[in-house]
Amino acid sequence: xxxxxxxxxxxxxxxxxxYRDLKHVDFDTMSYWSVGGGSRVEVDFLMQRGSRMxxxxxxxxxxxxxxxxTGLRALAESSKxxxxxxxxxxxxxxxxxxxxxxxxVLLEKLSQPWDW
Numbered sequence: 001x002x003x004x005x006x007x008x009x010x011x012x013x014x015x016x017x018x019y020r021d022l023k024h025v026d027f028d029t030m031s032y033w034s035v036g037g038g039s040r041v042e043v044d045f046l047m048q049r050g051s052r053m054x055x056x057x058x059x060x061x062x063x064x065x066x067x068x069x070t071g072l073r074a075l076a077e078s079s080k081x082x083x084x085x086x087x088x089x090x091x092x093x094x095x096x097x098x099x100x101x102x103x104x105v106l107l108e109k110l111s112q113p114w115d116w
Contacts, residue, residue, distance in 0.1 A: 004060035
């Protein structure tokens with residue numbers, strides 16, 4: 001359903017805040033990133049700790065398609081952020097310099113101290 005993506009993003013935002021409060025993941029800021037100018041090219045979460053950055057894109061789908069990487073690719077042009085895409089599928093792999101993780105892998109990483 002069309003609601004799945006935004007609902008999943010909200011869930012992940014809650015996890016990120018909760019696990020930061022539990023000291024499992026440490027970041028100074030968490031924001032949304034977009035190219036700007038009304039473009040739909042965006043990344044759901046951009047976390048920063050000092051000079052380190054982590055970009056996280058959340059997809060409410062079981063299959064990854066090439067267009068799912070658009071925002072993370074655009075961000076790579078201006079940032080050296082580590083890039084992760086999480087989704088509802090069950091395979092972990094790397095594509096176009098992006099780590100692709102099932103949602104359960106992200107939750108596992110967050111549930112223990114994670115020095116990204």
